[in-house]
Amino acid sequence: MFWVFIGFNGAPVIRRLGTKRTIEFALLMLAIANLLRTYVSWGMFAGTIFVGAGITMLNVSLPALIVERQPQDAGRLNGVYTASINIISAIIGGIAVPVANALGWQFTVQLFSIPAIIAFLTTLLLPNKQPRQKSTSSTHQTSEPQTPIWKRGHVWMLALFMGLQSMIFYTIVAWLPSILTAHDLSATTAGWLFSIFQIIGAPFAYLVPRATTKISNLQILMVTLLAGYLIGTGILIYFSATWLLVLACLILGITTASVFTFSLTMITTISQTPQEAGSVGGIVQSIGYLIASVGPTIFGVIRTTFGNWPETLIVMIVISVVNILVGFILIRTIAQKNFL
Numbered sequence: 001m002f003w004v005f006i007g008f009n010g011a012p013v014i015r016r017l018g019t020k021r022t023i024e025f026a027l028l029m030l031a032i033a034n035l036l037r038t039y040v041s042w043g044m045f046a047g048t049i050f051v052g053a054g055i056t057m058l059n060v061s062l063p064a065l066i067v068e069r070q071p072q073d074a075g076r077l078n079g080v081y082t083a084s085i086n087i088i089s090a091i092i093g094g095i096a097v098p099v100a101n102a103l104g105w106q107f108t109v110q111l112f113s114i115p116a117i118i119a120f121l122t123t124l125l126l127p128n129k130q131p132r133q134k135s136t137s138s139t140h141q142t143s144e145p146q147t148p149i150w151k152r153g154h155v156w157m158l159a160l161f162m163g164l165q166s167m168i169f170y171t172i173v174a175w176l177p178s179i180l181t182a183h184d185l186s187a188t189t190a191g192w193l194f195s196i197f198q199i200i201g202a203p204f205a206y207l208v209p210r211a212t213t214k215i216s217n218l219q220i221l222m223v224t225l226l227a228g229y230l231i232g233t234g235i236l237i238y239f240s241a242t243w244l245l246v247l248a249c250l251i252l253g254i255t256t257a258s259v260f261t262f263s264l265t266m267i268t269t270i271s272q273t274p275q276e277a278g279s280v281g282g283i284v285q286s287i288g289y290l291i292a293s294v295g296p297t298i299f300g301v302i303r304t305t306f307g308n309w310p311e312t313l314i315v316m317i318v319i320s321v322v323n324i325l326v327g328f329i330l331i332r333t334i335a336q337k338n339f340l
Contacts, residue, residue: 030054075209090199163291201257228255229320
């Protein structure tokens with residue numbers, strides 16, 4: 001709930017400090033809080049809270065920075081942003097345990113402050129720049145520019161879409177190794193397939209924003225994402241052959257990365273200014289991650305209730321279908337309001 005509060009208040013912070021300074025502050029807080037977690041017992045809890053706060057602020061600020069600096073290139077930059085998340089997450093997931101075994105977990109945790117420090121120093125090199133608004137003559141101009149952000153139905157629709165896709169993703173992240181070992185794979189093999197799931201989406205995270213320039217492309221994208229959910233999850237339910245499980249991880253990795261990229265791209269698509277992007281991002285990501293946070297626990301309870309994974313994964317299929325239906329409604333709203 002604390003991180004949800006931070007997300008909702010991201011836009012006022014951006015308005016007060018500016019996008020660049022907000023990112024600098026969040027990166028510095030992230031680096032210091034991460035170091036704090038390794039020294040004292042209370043620092044583990046306080047540091048983790050502020051690490052989450054820093055990440056939340058960055059999630060809200062980066063779309064605003066894209067709209068502010070390069071609004072005409074928002075699609076490609078969103079792709080670069082989300083592809084980078086996939087690649088770095090896969091690398092960290094792959095090296096964390098070996099490094100911790102060799103050097104100790106405290107030192108390993110401290111190492112993870114280095115990327116935040118590098119990013120902070122890099123951000124200092126960005127020139128101060130006045131926010132740029134999208135052209136008023138653009139077809140992106142909304143028909144309700146004076147309506148408060150929190151009263152815009154399409155913003156809440158995007159928040160619901162973000163929440164459902166995040167629930168699916170974090171549930172897969174939490175339970176995929178257990179699902180794979182239930183198919184009699186070794187823990188080592190399950191770990192490799194989990195890494196494949198994480199990294200395979202990177203190129204698609206970069207390419208998907210290119211499909212967000214036309215409504216017809218978005219409709220095709222939704223159909224493709226639905227097929228990815230159904231096929232990937234269906235394989236995990238009905239098949240145990242190793243090569244098919246590899247295929248399922250590939251398909252689900254591509255699908256979850258693509259749907260996340262679509263969600264982030266829509267934040268910048270429906271925002272007219274950096275301030276709007278911060279406000280929209282705050283609402284969408286706060287509500288989205290609030291919904292997502294209950295996913296792993298709920299599916300764990302369902303797994304315990306049914307006693308096996310197939311019935312549990314059928315519930316995931318139902319949520320996936322609802323997620324894509326919300327996506328189609330969102331696309332129709334975007335078309336009606338001439339955001340594309």
